[in-house]
Each structure stands twice: as structure tokens, then as C-alpha cells.
Amino acid sequence: MHLLEAENTQELLKSEAKNNQYIQINSEKSRKRVIAEINKRYAVVKPDFWEYYKTRNVKEQKAMLFYICLRCYKLMFDFHFNVTVKKWLSSTQSVEPFLYRMELSEISGRHQNVNNWSQNTKDKTISVYLRVLKDIGMLNGKTMELKPLLLTDELMQFFAGRNEFWFFDACLLPPHIKNSFTS
Numbered sequence: 635m636h637l638l639e640a641e642n643t644q645e646l647l648k649s650e651a652k653n654n655q656y657i658q659i660n661s662e663k664s665r666k667r668v669i670a671e672i673n674k675r676y677a678v679v680k681p682d683f684w685e686y687y688k689t690r691n692v693k694e695q696k697a698m699l700f701y702i703c704l705r706c707y708k709l710m711f712d713f714h715f716n717v718t719v720k721k722w723l724s725s726t727q728s729v730e731p732f733l734y735r736m737e738l739s740e741i742s743g744r745h746q747n748v749n750n751w752s753q754n755t756k757d758k759t760i761s762v763y764l765r766v767l768k769d770i771g772m773l774n775g776k777t778m779e780l781k782p783l784l785l786t787d788e789l790m791q792f793f794a795g796r797n798e799f800w801f802f803d804a805c806l807l808p809p810h811i812k813n814s815f816t817s
Contacts, residue, residue: 678706686792694789696770701793701801703766709748713737713763714804718772721780722806728779734760772806782806790815 659665676684679702687698704711717733738756742749751759767773772783783805785793793801794815802812 674706678702690789693771694786697783697785697789697805700766700770700783701798701804704801704804709741709759710763710766712741713760718767718780719803719806728777729764729773730778731757731760731764734763780806782808 683698687695690698704714713734717737718729721727721729721733735756738748738760742751764773767780768775770783772781773779774781785805785807790802790811793799799812799816802815
């Protein structure tokens with residue numbers, strides 16, 4: 635993270651892409667791609683977000699990274715709100731890859747670049763999204779049942795203080811919890 639906070643960030647990142655001191659990825663091309671993604675995620679929030687992030691435990695950091703991914707990647711946001719949250723609010727609170735394939739099919743109809751993806755790329759995209767949900771504890775990998783991502787009061791206050799109440803919905807939190815921070 636110190637590379638992103640330095641005044642000469644771009645120089646340091648170029649050096650990292652060449653020298654592989656921190657990232658430890660063999661291929662320079664892969665390092666450049668990873669660095670571009672890190673840069674993208676870092677830039678989507680204000681610097682104070684990262685200061686707060688460094689003070690949190692691993693579980694809270696994962697929730698914060700999930701927030702960043704939802705803000706950074708439109709496809710992930712669409713998967714989450716058009717499929718996951720919708721299923722959570724229905725009588726069946728479980729998901730299956732087929733539901734995300736249907737969503738991806740709808741997106742493909744609107745976006746030619748997604749339509750041109752191979753089936754392998756589409757399947758991998760869905761797999762990565764579901765792995766994120768499992769990793770943060772929102773999805774039971776065996777039963778495919780959804781669970782709310784419970785945030786500490788302090789972390790909820792952090793997001794409420796930034797008027798990011800939509801993230802409470804993303805975490806599948808009950809309305810009364812969200813409402814306790816909006817009043």
C-alpha cells in the first residue's frame with residue numbers, strides 16, 4: 635500500500651512492474667495487469683478510506699474491499715443487485731450459477747463486448763463473483779444459501795457517515811439496521 639500512498643506512485647509502480655519486489659508474480663505482463671487493477675481500486679475511494687482500512691481487522695477489511703469491488707466493477711454490481719439481493723429478498727434465499735448466466739445473457743444483449751466473451755470467460759466471471767461471496771461469508775459454498783454480511787457498528791457508522799447506505803442493502807442487512815443509521 636505504501637507504493638500507492640507515495641508522492642512518486644507512478645514511478646514506483648513502473649519499477650515494481652519491472653523488478654517484482656513486492657507483488658511476486660512471475661510474468662511482467664501479469665504484474666502490469668495486476669498493478670492496473672490495484673490502481674483502479676485504490677482510486678475509486680478517497681485516501682481517508684485507506685487510512686481507516688489499515689486500522690480494521692481482516693474481516694472488516696474484506697467487507698471494505700467488497701464495497702470497493704461493487705463500486706469499481708459494474709458487472710459485479712449488476713450481479714449483486716440484480717440477482718443476489720433480489721434472491722435474498724425473495725422467499726428462496728439461495729442462488730445457483732444458472733441465475734448469473736441468465737443475468738450475463740441479458741447484459742450481453744445490451745453490451746456487445748460482453749456478448750463477444752467466450753463461454754469460458756463468462757463462466758470464470760461468475761465463478762470469481764461467487765468465490766468473493768464465499769470468501770466474505772455471504773454464501774455457503776455447499777448449500778449455496780445466502781447470509782448477511784454482518785458489519786460492526788463502527789464499520790456501519792463509517793459507511794453511514796459517507797452516505798453509502800446502499801452498501802447496507804448490498805450486505806443483505808435487515809431494514810431496521812439500515813434505518814437505525816439513517817434516522
